[in-house]
Amino acid sequence: MRERFVSDDPNTLDPVHEQDNDDGVGLWTRRMVLFLRVMAGLSMLKGLYHWSRVCGIGVGPNDLFESHSIAWQTATVFFAVLDLVAAVGLWLAAAWGAVIWLTAVASMLAVEIFFPQVFGRAFLTVLLESALLGLYLWLAVQAAKEQPE
Secondary structure, eight states: OOOOOOSOOOSOOOOOOOSSSOOOOOOHHHHHHHHHHHHHHHHHHHHHHHHHHHHHOOOTTTSSSSOHHHHHHHHHHHHHHHHHHHHHHHHHTTTHHHHHHHHHHHHHHHHHHOOHHOOOOHHHHHHHHHHHHHHHHHHHHHHHHTTTO
């Protein structure tokens, strides 16, 4: 059994003990963190996909970054950066990570629904992003219910 180091200095950061049995963390909170970690992995893959499009990796000679419209180029770079930043924040289960991820999801939904000329209207993307957003909101409500007041 390890003793935890407790400092009287409020400017020091105590280490996170993920493996310790903490009775204060409920089942829904654990599920929420697991969901955030899965979303971090998906956001990382999405960000790397967008960067591969920017760098021309795995695309044909007629599908280079420069050959697309300015709107497509701007959206691609925007999501390339935003998805990778969201992935880091989600993996850390930080509040700012969820905010960045929600911004990325809302932005992708807006681009797909209101600006189909940018990426083309992808019904599957809209459906998947909406489902993930709904699942996140449901998990957040369930996790908030088990927190003490």
